[in-house]
Amino acid sequence: MSPLANLGRTVAVLAGLLLVATVALAQPQPTDAQRQAATEVAESLRYGHYADVDLDDAWSRRAFERYLDILDGQRAFLLEEDVEEFRHLEESLDDALLDGDLDGFFTLYQRYHERAEARFEWLLARLDEGLDFDYDGRQRLELEREDAPWAQDMADLDDLWAKRLKNAALTLAISDQDEEQVETNLRQRYEGQLSRLRQTNADDVFGLLMAAATGSVDPHSEYLSPRQGESFDIQMRLSLEGIGALLQADGEYVKVASLVPGGPADRAGVLEPADRIVAVGQEDGEMVNVVGMRLDDVVDLIRGPKGSVVRLDVVPAQAVDMTRSKVVEITRDTVKLEDQAAHGEVIELERDDGPHRVGVIEVPTFYVDFDAWQAGDEDYRSTTRDVANEIERLKAKDIEGIVLDLRNNGGGALQEANSLIGLFIDRGPTVQVRDARGRISLYGDTDTGTVYDGPLVVLVNRLSASASEIFAGAIQDYGRGLVVGTSTFGKGTVQTLNELSHGEIKLTRAKFYRISGESTQHRGVEPDIIFPSLIDPELIGESSLDNALDWDTVRSVQYREYGEPWRYLENLKDRHRRRAEEHPNFRYLEQQAALNRQLREENTSVSLNREQRQREVESQEAEQLALENQRREALGLEPLEEWVDARGEESDEEEEEEPVEQVQVQEAAQILLDYAQLDDSFRFANRD
Template sequence: MSLLAHLARPAAALVGLLLVAGVALAQPQPTDAQRQAAVEVAESLRYGHYADISLDDAWSHQAFERYLSVLDGQRAFLLAEDVDDFRHLEARIDDALFDGDLNDIYALYHRYHERAESRFEWLLERLDEGLNFTYDSDMRLELDRDEAPWAESIEELDELWFKRLKNAALTLAISGQDDDQVETNLRQRYEGQLSRVRQTNEEDIFGLFMAAVTSSIDPHSGYLSPRQGESFDIQMRLSLEGIGAMLQSDGEYVKVASLVPGGPADRAGVLEPADRIIAVGQEEGEMVNVVGMRLDNVVDLIRGPKGSVVRLDVVPAQAVDMTRSRVVEITRDTVNLEDQAAQGKVIEIERDDGMHRIGVIKIPTFYVDFDAWQAGEEDFRSTTRDVAREVERLKEEGVEGIVLDLRNNGGGALQEANSLIGLFIDRGPTVQVRDARGRISLYGDTEAGTLYDGPLGVLVNRLSASASEIFAGAIQDYGRGLVLGTPTFGKGTVQTLNDLSHGQIKLTRAKFYRISGDSTQHRGVEPDIIFPSLIDPELIGESSLDNALDWDTVRSVQYRHYGEPWRHLEAIKDRHRTRAAEHPNFRYLTEQAELNRRLREQTVSVSLNREQRQREVEEQEAEQLALENTRRQALGLDLLEEWIDARDEESDEEPVEQVQVQEAAHILLDYALLDPGYRYAQRN
């Protein structure tokens, strides 16, 4: 796959990827094809990866710990003695790869398999005995055990799982289920997990090990089984039938990483980043509990034919307790180019001297109709062409500035980011790409002239990634306009897909650098004026991913400055702060973001005392409800009785995220009026 054609997006599992479990085997063994693929993966990582990798004993230790994390990330199944029995692998995973000797790797999985199977049987036995829980003790359950010591005995794990079972039952009881419903749901959950463990085959085990090997180096490299490769091809053709959501594992839960622009979930408006999915159902029938289910199996449940309905039981990202879920419905569909097309509008701003007009162009992704382009069709669709059309229309309507809205734009075709920059500059470099050998390729705009040379703003958020970051970074470096919003995702690496004798490997082969020499990797692009955000950077973004490559720099290239927006930045910030302090939605964003941070730091364990648990949840949700109702009262909206209703009741006229667009337009108008050198800033 060529670099220019690569659809660069943050690492996540697009709904639709699938590993099919085969016939259950007593103790699966590696196949000859997998042994050979392991050797090829090792060679690919050693000689083809961007980073300077030494697959030695030190790396082997890291890969061993990663494999343990993939198998038992919460340290809830394996014992310390189990880990010690395979401790010799700490210094041998590199040898195992290069020799294709996977026997001990599979043996460690089999030990985990035995422990997991036994544990789910133990849970079902407890259900057979009847729950009979009382919820009046001072007992608490630690929520995150990824750094906890391995249990020394079965009895120690029994105590942990007793707490887990009690917490699961209490969570369902608080949500309003009676004893029979609680038992039925828990039985369904554990029977499903037991069944999936028993159905594991050789391909599943190899995939888990390869995931540990590749993700120990960086989060965007990965192995694709032959079946996964087929699904990836479907994904790249944008004809996947599903809901259009990028999902990630998050402990026992599956969370929404991002939404595909123009996809069914995006259009429905019922999912947001960091939401957790706890159950999946079809249009009719029972919901299937997916807590503890493997990501690919959850994906399989969600994916389905176009026009069918999937039901999701979702815990909102801002919920402080897993009992606060709601069921949403999404009609599955394909993602079409038309759904992702750039669209413009005019925002009118009233000032003392009259009405002003600012154009806003929403760019969901960097797309190009490759088939039409390669066929030589003159009217093929692309981001650059569609934005150019919108710019011309907005100029005719007499706008005094244009804001390009790249929020939630996860990237796309690099060539489109490059050509889009060319609409706003008169030739020049746009991005540097450094390969694994240290060679730097420089991409740029070679066409003379600009389509638009007036005041320009670029609105970004945490989900603006890859090609979006290249565009925003270039506009900022050139001084061509103001970048507004929140720090971007930080996805500054490029992957290519290479065939193996068995499966494929997605390999990080290059890194993006701005023309200033700064990498977009890890840190992303820092806006000139930062807005508060409800997307938690601790949960979403490159810096939240394990083993993300570091930020660094290369030499800058020669380029001219088209303006000096920094000269007016303090005056613009002063005006922005005044408006933000007065606008209910901006105050809400600031205060809610701070509350989310504080609640995340506080919620490290949960009480198994029903009264205490309900009191903690009610106190936390009372704070959230007070913030929401303060916002709504200031806007003249109906007040809510419960915070969980906020999404369903939000007014179309005053959505929280819309204030960012409005404020971006105000900021750009301030900039245009402060810097009269812009031709389009002059009013007739």
């Protein structure tokens, strides 16, 4: 199961992060079915979870604070007096779940609901008075308020929301909307949020409370309501007709967590991880603002019949201001096995001693056609079978080595990770799995012989996870090849899905360990040679998730070392550095990654002065544009006039012989050739 799929479902339960929650006319009350399910969730956490979970007062305090964060993570609705009034619940969640006594926590939710409902009515009343903002002065709006103190009184919240409303209006005004359009868009936004707030039912409130309980233990354990369980099953069957993107809540916004390999969004090339979706439209229909909308409602808007077109208003991950959005179109489709199949190619490199040929095999996911396999079909498709065929095809073309590209591979079937390793080693252990009782199971390749013995490089990035990390870690431990790229995701846990009397629970039951004894959890796999990356590890990866389980070790197992690539690392790194310093795309990646970090650290607030805001945005985008055009000039491409055009059909990327992402493949191939040149043992490898 893909860890990014797990991530997407986890945050779906947390979709009530800011504005998701409540009911209109009557206070929701927990049902008998929910009370029973709460007890089952508590027992599951206490007796079934991998970690040693004590449902005590300390755990209750953590879960209570998480519940507050889920309800009002930006400290924008509740007052300090509200929180203190319910502080008596702080150490009682353990008993409440075990006894099914949920009333106090539903009442706390109702207080949040009352505050939120009154706040949206307040915003709509302000709009009724007309927008008459003065965009002068020196006011600024703090963007991240997770650690802000609770407001002392309503005057404090009125001041905060006056700034928020002013910022929302300024953001739209800078996007060239007139005053009437600004008012219309804001009214639709707040009316929509108020309407959804009033539609919340007891299942929604129960889901938020269970999210606090499970999320305080680890980010991949979660309660699924009957509706969410059905959606999860559809997703796991890959029969969902949509765009093939996993989404997560990010404050008021919906963010792209990852793209399904081979899916419509992946093929279209118009979305990237950490992009934010601010509006959704159907075909030529009106765009619906989704800022503040609950995650599952946004997903419902994006889903649709195969062949239909959905339009998304997207703010790129690297954008410094929410005004810099762009509408993209994606044709909905189903994700098919053949779209995710491994495929190879030969790339040619010119070096001082002449041309060289390297095979590159891209593995988007670890898959197996279970239906065909169970039916006894001898020609069933799987990652291992497809890669073996590609290896034979590439060897026939006289390649000098293979780069296995696992970038963006979020995992999949564990059996395929084991058998794929077996193509490159002659039997041996591949991964250790420890369960909640401390028992360790050893998995490995039992087939004699190899398919490929030559030089091997594994290319990974931050979105390489789970089974990808098992494969890369084993290749590294065996000394069978080099791992290059960026640190991987760090998802080293195993979940199982169990039915409850009402809904289901996805529970972390085990943990992966490399044959060296090191866990892949939290830290991931550290490459032998590091490449720069535009994916921010502060935003994407296991270490970015709350309450992620820690990294640790178990005993190593006995295994044979096939090589000693670490003997050549300093030499290989030196050669890599020299090439990277001379290559425009590598220089761009390093400089852009550094600039992104700088902007993220600097942009903790925004100016509410129109001229100052525009100067800040223009200055920051000028830096980004200068980097992009420096790269393009070095590659002989036409410069861009606007930084936002660096992605999409206006960017002339299709004219580029070697786009940014391809330079990593090219450099991985160069490292492979260096490695083959330095290690004499490959001269005797079987190339037949």
